[in-house]
Amino acid sequence: MDVMTRTAKVTLKKIYQKLYAHFGPQHWWPGDTPFEVIVGAILTQNTNWANVEKAIANLKRARALTPQGLKKISTQKLATLIKPSGYYNIKAKRLKNFIAFLFEEYDGSLKKMKKEPVAVLRRKVLSVNGVGPETADSILLYAFGKPAFVVDAYTKRLLCRHEVIDEDLDYHAIQDLFHRYLEADEQFFNEYHALIVRVGKEFCKPDPKCFACPLSKKGIRLFC
DNA sequence: GACCAGGCACATC
């Protein structure tokens, strides 16, 4: 194993250990059912989770938080229910696109969907308009328990700030780091991503000067 | 009032 590879591997493991030691297990994803996780994954696109929760509550109250429920209601009605999550018109269409896909390919059954090999599943989910790489991997990992690492804005920011990666690395290049250097374990990927979001929300703000982090006594970085 | 939040598709060059 070459030096760079070894460094990246050690660094990724070290970050995880520091985060886990500080925050403990996160018990993700916040969703009662796999279907709720999928809906949440679409609604949370570029959106604060607190707003997504309001939209989810509206869907539950309207008894629409099932494949059949979302299939039945109109796109317009759906948009009204999910309004608090923002981008409600486009997200209503995206949810409808996913539902159409679910019924066309799997008769509306998540159980059937889960049986698909992971590589095939990812490719097919990505073909749904409105489902990009992060949403697809969130679905694979948190709804279906497949070992797909979820790369989000926090992941990229954290790794950039700690000079593990360059700013210009794209989604799949970043994901590849986790897939190549760490064991592909679903629970581990689940916990790792959840911890990144936790530290990101609290301490890793967009302001590039913001390094305040409880994991370093001097408050600057995870490790220096 | 400005800035931010667990993206994505599409237009344009």
Add this chain to the structure above:
DNA sequence: GATGTGCATGGT
């Protein structure tokens, strides 16, 4: 292929 833009609410 790179870069820019629209989509929108609610909390700080």
